[in-house]
Amino acid sequence: xxxxxxxxxxxxxxxxxxxxxxxxxxxxxxxxxxxxxxxxxxxxxxxxxxxxxxxxxxxxxxxxxxxxxxxxxxxxxxxxxxxxxxxxxxxxxxxxxxxxxxxxxxxxxxxxxxxxxxxxxxxxxxxxxxxxxxxxxxxxxxxxxxxxxxxxxxxxxxxxxxxxxxxxxxxxxxxxxxxxxxxxxxxxxxxxxxxxxxxxxxxxxxxxxxxxxxxxxxxxxxxxxxxxxxxxxxxxxxxxxxxxxxxxxxxxxxxxxxxxxxxxxxxxxxxxxxxxxxxxxxxxxx
Amino acid sequence: xxxxxxxxxxxxxxxxxxxxxxxxxxxxxxxxxxxxxxxxxxxxxxxxxxxxxxxxxxxxxxxxxxxxxxxxxxxxxxxxxxxxxxxx
Numbered sequence: 593x594x595x596x597x598x599x600x601x602x603x604x605x606x607x608x609x610x611x612x613x614x615x616x617x618x619x620x621x622x623x624x625x626x627x628x629x630x631x632x633x634x635x636x637x638x639x640x641x642x643x644x645x646x647x648x649x650x651x652x653x654x655x656x657x658x659x660x661x662x663x664x665x666x667x668x669x670x671x672x673x674x675x676x677x678x679x680x681x682x683x684x685x686x687x688x689x690x691x692x693x694x695x696x697x698x699x700x701x702x703x704x705x706x707x708x709x710x711x712x713x714x715x716x717x718x719x720x721x722x723x724x725x726x727x728x729x730x731x732x733x734x735x736x737x738x739x740x741x742x743x744x745x746x747x748x749x750x751x752x753x754x755x756x757x758x759x760x761x762x763x764x765x766x767x768x769x770x771x772x773x774x775x776x777x778x779x780x781x782x783x784x785x786x787x788x789x790x791x792x793x794x795x796x797x798x799x800x801x802x803x804x805x806x807x808x809x810x811x812x813x814x815x816x817x818x819x820x821x822x823x824x825x826x827x828x829x830x831x832x833x834x835x836x837x838x839x840x841x842x843x844x845x846x847x848x849x850x851x852x853x854x855x856x857x858x859x860x861x862x863x864x865x866x867x868x869x870x871x872x873x874x875x876x877x878x
Numbered sequence: 879x880x881x882x883x884x885x886x887x888x889x890x891x892x893x894x895x896x897x898x899x900x901x902x903x904x905x906x907x908x909x910x911x912x913x914x915x916x917x918x919x920x921x922x923x924x925x926x927x928x929x930x931x932x933x934x935x936x937x938x939x940x941x942x943x944x945x946x947x948x949x950x951x952x953x954x955x956x957x958x959x960x961x962x963x964x965x966x
Contacts, residue, residue, distance in 0.1 A: 692914035723917045737950035746887045748903025748913055750952070755917040775917045822900060823952055824891050 602665025603802040610814045612670065612709075613838050616735030616767040617754075622660045622716075624761040628653060632718040636683065636784050647683045647786065657716045657763070658788055666765055669801035670709050670842070671792040678711075678789035686726045686774060686783040693773040695731070695744040704769050706736045707837035711768035714788045719781070720760045726777035728764060728785065730754045733823060735767035736834045744771070752822030796844040803843075815839060879963045882907035886935055886960070888927050889953025893941050895927040900953035908964065927956045935960050 604612070612618055635651045643650040657663065658677060667675050697704075698713065721727045731750055755775070756764055766772065768789075777783050815835045820828045867875040885905040891897040902922040903913050924930040927937065941954035 691912060692916070695915075727917050729915050729917060731952070734952070737952070740949040740951075743949070743951055746903060746955075747889060747901045747952070748887070749915055749920040749922065750901040751899055751920075751922055753915070753920060755920065773915050775915050778918075824900070824954065827950070 601668070602662045603800075604666060604669035605802050606804060606807040606811055607814075609669065609801055609842070610811055610818075610839075612767070613815065613835050614818050615732040616770040617730055617732070618666070618765050619756065619758060620662060620666055620763050620765060621759070622657065622662055622761050622763055624657065624660065626760065628656065629718045629760045633784065636685070636718070636786075637782065639683075642683060642685070644682065645680055647681055654716075654786060657786070658714065658790075663714070663763065663765075667712065667714075667790050670712060670765070671790055672794060672796055672800045674793045676791050676793055678791050680789055682787045684774060684785040684787065686777045686785075688777055688780050688782070690726065690777045692729075692775045694741060695729075695739065695747060695750075695771050695773050696741045697739045697769050697771055699768065704738060706738070706769060707834045708792075708841050709767060709838065710792045712790045713764075713766040713768055713770075714790065715756075715764040715766065716786045716788070717758055717762060718760060718784055718786070720758070721783065721785075722757050723755065724777075725779035725781065726775050726783040727758075728756045729773045729775050730756060730764075730766070731771045731822065733820065733831065734771035735769040736831050737769075737771070737823075737827070739771050750822060796842050798844045799842070811839065880966050881961050882964045884960045884962060886930060886958040888924070888930065888956045888958065889951075890927055890941075890956060891953065893954045895931065895937075895956070897926060899925055899927075927958070930958055 608618070632651060632653050635653065639650060648654045658667075715728060719725075731753055758764070774785070816832055820831050823831065870876055884907060887901075887903045887905070888899055889901040891900055899922045902924065905911070905913050924933070931937070935958035937956055938959050939955070939957035941956060
């Protein structure tokens with residue numbers, strides 16, 4: 593969950609942006625009031641069929657979600673202030689007893705650009721979502737990888753998966769390529785999630801978020817050193833390279849990080865006390 | 879009673895059987911059995927392939943040493959089996 597923005601335009605901070613680059617998602621409380629959420633649920637329940645891309649024509653109140661100032665601040669930060677909303681949107685109605693999806697990236701076989709933020713998904717939940725009614729599952733950091741759904745089909749729970757339990761009115765904002773799945777609905781009610789897509793229109797020339805150049809060293813250190821959790825170690829170099837490239841692409845600068853890191857932050861991780869041996873034979877640096 | 883094959887798919891951090899589990903799924907040989915992401919119970923029952931072996935599972939597929947270059951795979955996949963008696 594991101595911290596409350598300190599500025600009036602609800603732009604993300606450098607720290608928020610690095611979190612997004614590393615994890616590929618963020619959770620946002622839109623503070624949409626309960627009456628509006630409840631009204632949207634009522635209207636969704638009254639739909640005789642799935643309106644597909646026309647869901648916002650069927651329920652104009654949904655436009656209030658993506659026109660929310662906090663949502664606009666986040667989207668502007670990640671895609672640039674001239675971002676656009678895609679004409680595709682989709683209402684997922686998961687009835688009681690529905691099963692889990694397999695892990696997948698949206699978009700099928702489309703070309704992917706894991707070092708960019710070109711498209712975002714926004715998942716809006718008009719009702720609270722907990723473990724019982726079909727929360728969305730995510731694999732943090734997986735937006736930097738190419739999934740083959742035929743291979744991931746046999747993979748069940750990931751040890752480091754995130755289950756997005758959110759109160760009503762919250763949205764998930766996701767890198768388009770993140771691996772995700774809707775999970776089983778064990779409750780007695782429909783679980784709704786309305787998905788919107790947003791597109792970057794122009795290449796970035798400068799940071800579109802609440803950026804402070806004085807943070808660049810901390811940004812670099814986080815991008816380089818934040819652990820690769822839940823993936824095999826052999827992907828580390830690839831992931832760190834893509835994180836760096838993503839930061840540079842959305843910053844509109846090709847050398848922001850490289851010039852800053854130079855050799856100044858090298859540290860010799862092997863120096864210091866000799867390691868000791870644990871009872872099961874592992875070497876541990878004290 | 880019928881002897882049937884239970885399957886356990888484990889993706890590990892390395893090809894070493896003692897390396898940490900990244901993902902796990904059990905496929906039961908019973909009609910209507912469903913294997914799916916379970917948000918209520920996402921902690922793996924074994925921490926490693928080795929722990930599963932100790933519990934009686936046999937490895938029947940070892941992970942490929944080279945992954946496809948066109949896509950990424952999270953973890954090195956072992957497939958294990960356990961033969962057990964089932965009431966039909």
